[in-house]
C-alpha cells in the first residue's frame with residue numbers, strides 16, 4: 001500500500017465485509033482485504049469507514065442526449081405529442097430559445113449522471129443542415145473536459161430524419177469531426193424509405209470505420225422489417241458488436257413467432273437492443289431477447305426535455321423498473337439486470353478501475369429491487385457523487401466519519 005492510498009473500510013461484497021485499498025493517482029483498486037484482517041495501518045490518503053455499505057460497479061448508460069435537456073433552466077411546459085414531425089418542430093423551437101450553450105448543457109447532465117453512479121455513457125447529438133455541428137462541438141469539448149471521470153461515446157444523430165432533412169453531408173462532417181457512431185431515426189416513419197435510409201447509415205459507418213445506433217419507433221411489422229434489414233446490413237458490414245437498435249418498440253408489439261425469428265437474427269448478427277424501459281407503451285421483450293442470446297442495454301434517454309419531463313438519470317432505478325416489468329423476482333433473475341446497466345463484475349479484483357458506487361443494500365439483488373440512493377460514487381478513484389460527496393462539498397453533513405481526506 002502506498003501511503004497516499006485511500007482505504008475504504010467495511011465495504012460489503014459477497015455477503016462479507018472488506019477493506020478496499022484505492023490508488024487515487026492511478027485510479028485503480030490496488031487491494032481488497034477481508035475486514036477480519038488489518039488494512040495495513042493508517043494512510044495519508046485517508047480512510048473512510050463505510051459501515052457495511054454495498055459495493056456495486058459504476059454504471060454505463062447506453063442512451064442519453066447530453067445536448068437537449070432543460071436541466072438548470074426555468075420550467076418549460078410541454079405540449080402533447082401528436083405527430084412526430086410536429087414534435088420535431090416543437091423541439092427545435094424550444095432548443096432555439098435555450099440561452100445555454102451546448103457545452104454547458106452537456107456539463108450539467110454529465111454532472112447529474114456522475115452523481116447518480118454512471119461513469120460511462122453513449123450520447124446522441126443532434127446534427128442537421130441548419131444546426132450544423134454546433135451541438136457536437138459542445139459535446140466534444142465536454143468529453144475532453146470530463147475525460148478523467150466519464151467515458152463518452154458520441155452518436156451523430158440526424159434527429160430530423162437522415163434523408164428527410166438532407167443531413168447526409170452534415171453527418172459526414174460530424175463523423176469526420178469525431179463522432180463515434182452513425183445515428184438514424186425511423187427509416188420508414190420519417191425518411192419514408194427504409195432501405196435507402198439504412199443503407200446510407202451503413203455507408204457512412206463504413207466510410208468512417210464507425211458503429212451504428214438507430215432510433216426506431218416505427219411500429220409492428222414495419223419496425224420488424226426495419227430491424228431485419230438492419231441485421232442484414234450489420235452482418236454484411238461486419239459490424240456485430242458495434243451496431244444497435246434503440247427503442248425497437250415493435251419487439252413488444254408483434255406475435256411470439258415473429259419476435260423469435262427476429263431475436264435469432266439479432267443474435268446472429270451481433271446487433272444489440274437498447275431500451276429506456278418505457279412504461280407508457282409496449283417495449284421489447286427483454287427476457288426473450290436475453291434468452292435468445294441478444295445483447296440488451298438500458299439507457300435513461302429523455303431527461304427533462306421537449307419529449308418528456310420525466311427522468312433523473314438514475315440508471316439503477318431504471319434497472320429496477322426493468323426487473324419489475326419483466327417479473328424478475330428470484331435472485332438469478334434480479335441479477336440479470338446488472339449487465340444491462342453496466343458491464344463490470346459485482347465483485348472487483350485488484351487492478352480494476354476504481355469506478356464503483358456504494359449503496360445501502362443487503363446485496364445486489366436487494367439493490368436492484370430497492371434502487372437505493374447513492375452513498376458514494378467513485379470514478380477512477382475520484383469521489384464524484386453520492387451523499388458522501390455532497391457531505392464533503394456542502395459540508396453540511398456529519399453522517400460519514402472521514403478520518404482523513
Ligand SMILES: [Zn+2]
Nearest residue numbers: 065124215301
Ligand atoms: Zn434518444
